[in-house]
Ligand code: BDR
């Protein structure tokens with residue numbers, strides 16, 4: 001089993017990513033860390049516990065992390081994910097489990113104790129940057145670092161050119177791309193936009209696993225409405241679970257190595273600058289995923305999270 005920390009901002013699609021990881025025998029989730037993004041990090045930590053409760057995995061520790069971006073004002077995404085961050089589903093609160101503090105410190109410590117540890121970051125990169133700034137050496141122990149964020153050819157989702165996670169804390173993302181000793185595997189909007197969870201997939205779950213369908217319906221309804229209202233998309237784009245699926249099945253996505261930087265100011269703040277043609281003659285710091293087998297992803301996702309035989 002590969003040990004992994006999921007750094008997240010739950011978040012509807014974060015929750016689905018956590019569920020996928022918990023139902024994947026290849027992964028040993030040693031902790032969930034939260035950062036302010038879709039919702040403030042304290043609410044995100046409470047949501048992580050709600051998901052762990054749903055999966056019967058309250059043994060996994062949750063660490064609350066940075067409550068503000070490094071330099072910028074914080075802008076949540078509660079318009080997209082609901083006031084409670086889980087599509088206003090109001091799942092039962094977990095009151096009897098402790099939420100730990102200082103996620104960046106936990107990440108640094110875990111890296112020093114577990115050579116080869118994988119980190120999957122599916123929220124803004126504030127915790128990651130803080131850990132890397134405080135303990136750069138520990139990151140040499142990181143086995144794989146997968147980041148959901150950024151965009152290469154695709155347009156942005158919170159400005160014409162920027163994706164939310166990188167835009168929310170551009171200084172953190174820029175720092176991480178400049179300083180990471182390990183190649184960043186970037187699962188950006190180019191691939192995640194292809195992952196659309198539709199009402200008929202929900203109906204398919206209902207027919208095969210009514211109990212899980214109830215949970216999915218509760219948390220995705222708000223996301224469906226948001227996508228229809230603002231993008232005229234039927235269904236919702238679920239970005240984050242692809243990062244988890246890709247960590248286990250790298251053949252799901254294809255891409256190329258590149259030097260990548262993140263813009264920290266001006267109109268294009270948060271934009272990923274992927275130097276595909278190597279104009280800047282810099283060393284490779286990232287692997288940019290641009291193609292995805294979305295059908296295969298959905299089969300894996302439904303099989304694992306809803307226990308539906310997809311063969
Ligand atoms: C990313 O932003 C968040 O709203 C989602 O949870 C995902 O991590 C997509 O841009």
Ligand code: CA
Nearest residue numbers: 011014122123
């Ligand atoms: Ca997220």
